[in-house]
Each structure stands twice: as structure tokens, then as C-alpha cells.
Amino acid sequence: MELKNKKWSQEQFFKVREEILNHWPTGKDVNLEDAAEYLKKVPEHKSFPAKLKKAKEEGITLAQPRAGVALVEDHINLLTYLQNEGEADLLPSTIDSYTRQNRYNECEVGLEESRKAGRSMLNGFPAVNHGVEGCRRVFEAVNLPLQARHGTPDARLLSEIIHASGWTSNEGGGISYNIPYAKSVSLEKTILDWQYCDRLAGLYEEMGISLNREPFGPLTGTLVPPSVSNAVAIIEGLLAAEQGVRNLTLGYGQCGNLVQDVAAMRALEEQANEYFKMYGYDVYLTTVFHQWMGGFPQDESKAFGVISWGSATAALAGATKVIVKTPHEAVGIPTKEANAAGIKATKQTLNLLRGQRLPMSKELEEEIKLIKAETKCILDKVFEVGNGDLAVGAVKAFELGILDIPFAPSKYNAGKILPARDNNGAVRILEFGNIPFTKEIKDFHRSLLEARAKVENREVGFQMVVDDIYAVGKGFLVGRPN
Numbered sequence: 409m410e411l412k413n414k415k416w417s418q419e420q421f422f423k424v425r426e427e428i429l430n431h432w433p434t435g436k437d438v439n440l441e442d443a444a445e446y447l448k449k450v451p452e453h454k455s456f457p458a459k460l461k462k463a464k465e466e467g468i469t470l471a472q473p474r475a476g477v478a479l480v481e482d483h484i485n486l487l488t489y490l491q492n493e494g495e496a497d498l499l500p501s502t503i504d505s506y507t508r509q510n511r512y513n514e515c516e517v518g519l520e521e522s523r524k525a526g527r528s529m530l531n532g533f534p535a536v537n538h539g540v541e542g543c544r545r546v547f548e549a550v551n552l553p554l555q556a557r558h559g560t561p562d563a564r565l566l567s568e569i570i571h572a573s574g575w576t577s578n579e580g581g582g583i584s585y586n587i588p589y590a591k592s593v594s595l596e597k598t599i600l601d602w603q604y605c606d607r608l609a610g611l612y613e614e615m616g617i618s619l620n621r622e623p624f625g626p627l628t629g630t631l632v633p634p635s636v637s638n639a640v641a642i643i644e645g646l647l648a649a650e651q652g653v654r655n656l657t658l659g660y661g662q663c664g665n666l667v668q669d670v671a672a673m674r675a676l677e678e679q680a681n682e683y684f685k686m687y688g689y690d691v692y693l694t695t696v697f698h699q700w701m702g703g704f705p706q707d708e709s710k711a712f713g714v715i716s717w718g719s720a721t722a723a724l725a726g727a728t729k730v731i732v733k734t735p736h737e738a739v740g741i742p743t744k745e746a747n748a749a750g751i752k753a754t755k756q757t758l759n760l761l762r763g764q765r766l767p768m769s770k771e772l773e774e775e776i777k778l779i780k781a782e783t784k785c786i787l788d789k790v791f792e793v794g795n796g797d798l799a800v801g802a803v804k805a806f807e808l809g810i811l812d813i814p815f816a817p818s819k820y821n822a823g824k825i826l827p828a829r830d831n832n833g834a835v836r837i838l839e840f841g842n843i844p845f846t847k848e849i850k851d852f853h854r855s856l857l858e859a860r861a862k863v864e865n866r867e868v869g870f871q872m873v874v875d876d877i878y879a880v881g882k883g884f885l886v887g888r889p890n
């Protein structure tokens with residue numbers, strides 16, 4: 409099928425659907441009419457769109473952890489603990505790495521090993537192998553909305569199964585679940601495959617069932633400049649809207665400087681809404697702020713400092729939702745206790761800051777303007793190289809380095825862009841590659857990096873990037889020279 413940013417016909421969709429439901433035996437248990445009936449019975453308090461809308465109207469920030477283990481019963485115990493002890497507002501099921509690569513055979517092995525070992529031998533919940541039956545058991549056991557969180561380039565079967573199971577939100581996108589997650593999967597394929605996932609959500613919308621879609625905002629989560637991640641978020645939002653998605657959460661990964669992070673969230677929401685309006689999409693938009701996605705301190709007390717700073721920033725930015733980290737972030741998959749502790753620390757901070765927003769200031773206003781201007785430079789070029797087609801333009805933009813994500817593993821990513829922090833810790837750009845910013849914007853970034861270099865009595869250069877990558881793990885924001 410030729411890639412273009414056009415809503416799939418039902419014929420196109422059902423033709424592909426026949427094939428993907430055969431990718432694993434559990435696919436045969438997915439029945440659209442049965443799924444629609446099941447979804448129509450989802451109560452408000454277990455619907456992602458409903459709960460997000462309520463939070464946005466009340467001006468509060470919801471807390472959502474990541475969590476996933478191999479066996480259904482253990483996963484139910486984990487989610488129930490995070491709901492009752494952790495006081496989570498929304499629940500995930502973080503899907504395991506084999507499922508993300510469609511390696512369902514390995515999931516079977518991991519499930520068997522988990523039963524034998526009495527603990528999870530997978531790094532997440534293998535939803536495809538558990539199928540609708542297992543995923544519905546999870547959904548019926550909890551009392552909060554449930555979302556699939558993963559990193560799956562081809563999530564077509566996974567999306568069919570989780571939505572048929574009452575899970576009213578799905579994370580991911582054709583760019584955001586490819587470039588940071590895969591090495592050699594073509595963008596044409598993943599953008600097409602995610603058009604399928606969005607068209608599925610659109611189909612349910614047409615049946616009167618609202619489902620939430622959440623592109624993965626942070627991307628590599630390593631010093632990603634706000635305008636770069638905002639551009640990708642808006643592109644994925646527009647691609648989803650074209651397939652009939654009506655309820656979107658666009659996201660951003662914390663960089664660490666308060667004014668820049670609040671500006672990024674404000675710019676994202678305002679600019680995304682401008683584009684939805686410009687292209688005539690009726691989208692209900694909410695936002696998600698991811699607590700620091702880079703290297704974490706090993707020390708758990710210091711980790712709580714990072715978690716609380718991310719929570720405070722999310723609240724002051726007025727994010728609809730914040731994704732929670734845990735004090736085990738530096739070591740691996742958290743215990744349920746550590747996961748719950750991360751949520752409770754987050755909610756304590758959110759509650760202390762309830763109703764507060766970072767006041768407008770000259771600094772904040774300028775940062776919002778800068779991020780919007782940069783994002784517009786990128787999006788204008790994406791449309792141009794795609795001759796007006798956003799899907800084609802996105803693929804071309806990566807080929808030309810117009811879209812370029814720092815430290816991404818994908819061979820389709822140019823990898824020429826190099827970020828570094830300025831003296832206040834805001835993420836700026838040291839090497840632009842082919843990112844199409846104006847000379848004025850490039851000079852502005854350079855001047856800020858020169859100012860830092862002067863303070864640190866060193867040259868602007870790659871060592872700053874290296875120092876910044878390790879800084880937070882060492883307890884600082886800016887990687888100062890020794």
C-alpha cells in the first residue's frame with residue numbers, strides 16, 4: 409500500500425486486518441462487534457478519555473506509573489497494588505520487549521520460565537500472548553482506566569487485542585515508536601502500520617466509543633530539544649487525526665530547566681491546537697509530561713529529588729498527566745513497593761502545587777515564542793519536502809535530516825544534531841545538522857552556549873554534551889567541568 413496521509417477506507421483497513429489477526433493464535437478471538445459491545449460497557453471512571461477530560465476541566469495533573477510483569481495474576485496484583493497503595497490515577501500495562509518486536513514465540517518461553525521461576529522472566533506484560541481473555545481479566549480486576557505502554561514498531565495485533573479488552577488508550581506512533589526503539593525498520597512501514605492502529609481507534613470512534621491515543625513524546629529521552637520533540641508530537645497527532653482519532657494526548661520529556669519545560673508544554677498544546685484547527689480536525693487534546701527520562705542517580709533519596717522535580721514541573725506547566733519514575737530507575741524494573749513510592753512522592757508534590765502555575769514572565773514568553781518558531785521551521789519544511797503530504801514529508805524529512813533525533817539507534821535517523829545545555833540548564837543545539845532553523849535562531853543557540861563556555865572557562869564542544877549526559881545521574885543538571 410502506498411504511503412499517504414489519507415484516511416484509510418474500510419476496505420483497505422479490513423483487508424489488512426484479515427492478515428494481522430493471523431499473526432498469533434490469540435488474534436482469532438478478536439471480534440469487532442463483541443469488542444464494541446464490551447467497550448460500550450466501560451464505565452466513565454475506567455475510561456481514559458473521560459478521566460483525562462475531567463482532569464483537564466478541573467485543572468489537575470494525574471499521576472500514571474509504568475508497570476508490567478509476565479503472568480496475568482502477578483500483573484493484576486501489581487496493578488492493584490499501584491492503584492490501592494500507590495494511589496495511581498491511571499494505570500499502564502507496560503508491554504515486554506519480545507512483544508514489541510512481534511517475537512511472540514519468545515514470550516511463550518518467557519511465560520513458561522516465569523511459571524517455573526515464580527517471578528517475571530519478561531520485562532513487561534505480553535498482552536498478545538495473553539489475548540483478549542487475559543487482558544480482559546486484567547481490566548476487570550482494576551478500578552482505573554487502563555493503557556498499553558510499549559515501544560512497538562508494528563503494534564497492529566497488540567492494538568486490536570488491548571482495545572477489545574477495554575483498554576481505552578494506546579501509546580505510540582509511527583515515528584516515536586520507530587526512531588528511538590528500532591535500528592532498521594523503515595519509516596514508511598511504521599507510519600503505515602500506525603495508520604492502521606489509528607484507523608482502528610477511528611473505527612471505534614465512529615461506533616460511538618471514544619479511545620485515547622498518546623504519541624510517545626520523549627523519543628530518546630536524552631537532551632531532545634523541545635522543538636524537535638514537539639514537531640514529532642504534532643506530526644503524529646495530525647496523522648492520527650486523519651485516521652479518525654478524536655482524543656489525543658501529546659507529550660514531552662522533561663529536560664530540567666523549569667522555564668524551558670513549562671514553555672515546551674505550553675507551546676506544544678497551543679501549536680498543536682493551531683494545526684488541528686488549520687486542518688479541520690475536531691480533536692480533544694490533553695498533555696502528558698514525562699519525568700526525567702535520562703540517566704538517574706543510583707541513590708534512592710536522590711532519585712526522589714529528580715521525581716519530585718519532574719512532578720513540580722508537570723504541575724506548574726498544567727500538564728493533564730505526568731508519567732512517574734521510580735527510585736529503582738537507575739537499576740532496572742522496579743519492585744511494586746518502589747513503584748508505589750514513586751507515585752506517592754509524585755502525588756504529594758502535585759497536591760502541594762495544586763492550582764499553581766508558573767506565572768507568565770518575559771523569559772517564559774520568549775522561550776514559548778522561540779520553541780514555536782523552531783517547531784514551525786521544521787514543520788514547514790516537512791510539508792514542503794512532502795509536497796503537502798505529511799506522511800511522505802515525514803519520511804523524506806528523516807532522509808534529509810530535517811527531522812533528526814539526538815542519540816537515536818535507527819539507521820534512518822541522520823544523527824547529526826548535537827544538543828548541550830546552556831548556563832541555566834536549558835537544552836540548546838551545538839550542531840544543527842540539517843535542522844532547518846533560521847540563521848538568527850542558530851546564532852541565538854550558539855550565543856547561549858558561548859556564554860556557558862565563558863563561565864566554565866572552556867571551549868564550546870562535544871565535552872559539554874558528554875558532561876550533560878552524565879550530570880543528572882551525578883546529582884546536577886548542567887555537566888560542569890571537573
Ligand SMILES: CC[C@H]1O[C@@H](n2cnc3c(N)ncnc32)[C@H](O)[C@@H]1O
Nearest residue numbers: 474475476477502531532737741742
Ligand atoms: C520508557 C522507559 C521507562 O520505562 C520503564 N519501564 C520499562 N519497563 C518497565 C516495567 N516492566 N515496569 C516499570 N517500568 C518499566 C523504565 O524504567 C524507564 O523508566
